[in-house]
Amino acid sequence: MIKSADPEVQRRRLRIQLRDFRQTRQLTQKDVAKELDWSTSKLIRIETGESSIAVSDLRALLAHYEVTDPDLVEQLVGMARTAKHQTWSSYRDVLSPALMLYLGYESSASRIRQFEPLLIPGLLQTEEYARAIIRAYSPPSRSDRDIERILQARMERQELLTRDDPPEISCLMDEAAVRRAVGKPGVMVRQLQKLKDLNAQPNISIQIVRFSAGEHPGMQGPFSILDFPDPADDDLVYLESATAQTLSGEAAAVYIEKYFQIEDLATPKARLNEVMDELIAELQRTRKLTPTADN
Numbered sequence: 001m002i003k004s005a006d007p008e009v010q011r012r013r014l015r016i017q018l019r020d021f022r023q024t025r026q027l028t029q030k031d032v033a034k035e036l037d038w039s040t041s042k043l044i045r046i047e048t049g050e051s052s053i054a055v056s057d058l059r060a061l062l063a064h065y066e067v068t069d070p071d072l073v074e075q076l077v078g079m080a081r082t083a084k085h086q087t088w089s090s091y092r093d094v095l096s097p098a099l100m101l102y103l104g105y106e107s108s109a110s111r112i113r114q115f116e117p118l119l120i121p122g123l124l125q126t127e128e129y130a131r132a133i134i135r136a137y138s139p140p141s142r143s144d145r146d147i148e149r150i151l152q153a154r155m156e157r158q159e160l161l162t163r164d165d166p167p168e169i170s171c172l173m174d175e176a177a178v179r180r181a182v183g184k185p186g187v188m189v190r191q192l193q194k195l196k197d198l199n200a201q202p203n204i205s206i207q208i209v210r211f212s213a214g215e216h217p218g219m220q221g222p223f224s225i226l227d228f229p230d231p232a233d234d235d236l237v238y239l240e241s242a243t244a245q246t247l248s249g250e251a252a253a254v255y256i257e258k259y260f261q262i263e264d265l266a267t268p269k270a271r272l273n274e275v276m277d278e279l280i281a282e283l284q285r286t287r288k289l290t291p292t293a294d295n
Helices: 007-024 029-036 040-048 055-064 070-083 097-108 127-137 144-161 175-179 185-199 249-265 269-286
Strands: 111-116 168-174 204-209 223-227 236-239 245-247
Touching: 007 040, 007 055, 007 070, 007 097, 029 040, 029 055, 055 070, 097 144, 097 223, 097 236, 097 245, 111 249, 127 144, 127 185, 168 175, 168 249, 175 204, 175 269, 185 204, 185 269, 204 249, 204 269, 223 249, 236 249, 245 249
Parallel strands: 111 168, 168 204
Antiparallel strands: 111 223, 223 236, 236 245
């Protein structure tokens, strides 16, 4: 039984369990849908996590799969009830369903590993850096209100860094991510300083892949790897792109191996201050900033 009560994690565990029950009985989705007088797309949406399942439908599905143990049935029913609630649903007007799903998983993870080739990861961004990035990514039609709501969601997301049981966080960034000047002149200096402050925390490790490392597997794009406290939960990989997707099993293993390859090329955690101080000095020199400039 999964320990986390997060709705998205519960939904994922439930859909995996239901898919396993079906495959154990060697039934296709089409077979099951026909027997229950459902559309095939309904069962597909349940198994992919695109929609929650009503308790009455769950009981019918379990009966069809000949799952009769009362304790197991009630456990799964409890999971279905919890899964109906979406932690980030209040932001559904400004966040995509794929991102809300990921944020639910992220808040329940015991370890988060990320690679970013172009940006400071969202968990590590200052508010002013985040606002500049959100504006740059937004279409002209997006209102200031919506931009501020997306920013609010991002800052709320960062609350997991200061909770009583924060996850272990390891971030790899290409040097391009920390060299690109974002926002007004002082914004990037303060962002780099924040990376130093975060890296000083025992549960956070930040490493940089310097340009001198040459080509590397991470040049294909950003990705995140989530580990969960319950051994029953597989590692989950999230690919952040226009067609965001989550991967598990063998597909996720490919990205975990890629992460280790990139990590071998990155500067160690202990050298982050050296790298950040070098970049801050360069920014202050080229953009004529003082260490306390507020611009």
